[in-house]
Amino acid sequence: EAGVAQSPRYKIIEKRQSVAFWCNPISGHATLYWYQQILGQGPKLLIQFQNNGVVDDSQLPKDRFSAERLKGVDSTLKIQPAKLEDSAVYLCASSLGQTKVGKLFFGSGTQLSVL
Amino acid sequence: AQKITQTQPGMFVQEKEAVTLDCTYDTSDPSYGLFWYKQPSSGEMIFLIYQGSYDQQNATEGRYSLNFQKARKSANLVISASQLGDSAMYFCAMRPQGAGYALNFGKGTSLLVTP
Numbered sequence: 001e002a003g004v005a006q007s008p009r010y011k012i013i014e015k016r017q018s019v020a021f022w023c024n025p026i027s028g029h030a031t032l033y034w035y036q037q038i039l040g041q042g043p044k045l046l047i048q049f050q051n052n053g054v055v056d057d058s059q060l061p062k063d064r065f066s067a068e069r070l071k072g073v074d075s076t077l078k079i080q081p082a083k084l085e086d087s088a089v090y091l092c093a094s095s096l097g098q099t100k101v102g103k104l105f106f107g108s109g110t111q112l113s114v115l
Numbered sequence: 116a117q118k119i120t121q122t123q124p125g126m127f128v129q130e131k132e133a134v135t136l137d138c139t140y141d142t143s144d145p146s147y148g149l150f151w152y153k154q155p156s157s158g159e160m161i162f163l164i165y166q167g168s169y170d171q172q173n174a175t176e177g178r179y180s181l182n183f184q185k186a187r188k189s190a191n192l193v194i195s196a197s198q199l200g201d202s203a204m205y206f207c208a209m210r211p212q213g214a215g216y217a218l219n220f221g222k223g224t225s226l227l228v229t230p
Contacts, residue, residue: 031215033217040222041222041223042119042206042208042220042221042222042223043160043206043218043220044220045217045218045219048215048217050215055215056217089158091160093160101148101165101167102148102210102215102216103150103162103165104160104162104218105162106152106159106160106161107159108157108158108159109158109159111158
C-alpha cells in the first residue's frame, strides 16, 4: 500500500516569495491534515479537511497561508508571502476518519527554509 | 482544550536496556485517545501505539507498552530491550474520541541509544 506522498522534499526561498507544497494521501482516506513542525517542537495543526471540506483551520494564518483539496484527494498548501518564521517542516497526514483509533499516517514532509 | 506535556527534552539509554518516556496530559473531554509516534532523522512520523481512555488494559505493541494511569493523567511509553535503531524523537499525542478529530502533540523527547 502506497503511503502519503509529499513534494517537494526541500525548498529554499527568500522572504516575501511564495511557495506551494503538494500532498497525495493514502487512497481511500477521507481526512487530510497539514501540520507545521518548527525545529525543536511538536507538530502543530494548520488545517484539516474531511473530503474536500474544511473541518478546522483555526490555527492557519489566513493572511498568508491557503490550502485546498480538490475533488477530495490531493491537497496543496500555499504560503504567500513567506516570512522568516515560516521556516519549518510541513507535514501532511491522512486517516480513514471513521475508525475508533483513527491513527494518522504521515508523509516525509517538506522542509522549508526562508532566507 | 487539550494539553500534552513531555518534560524530558533528551534521554539516554544503553542498548538492550528498558527506557520510559514520560507524558502527562490535560483534557476536559470525557473520552479520548492517546498516541505515541516516533520520528527518526528522516522526518516521517511513525505510529507506535494507541490507548483509549476507557480501555481496561494497558496497550502493548511488541517492544512498546503504554503505562496508562488515568487518575494521574499520564501515558508513559516504555520501550523494552532498546535497539540502536530506536534513536529518534518520540512524540506523545492525544485527541477526543471519535471520528474526525486531529491530534495534538507534545514537544517531544529525543532518545539516544548507546552501544
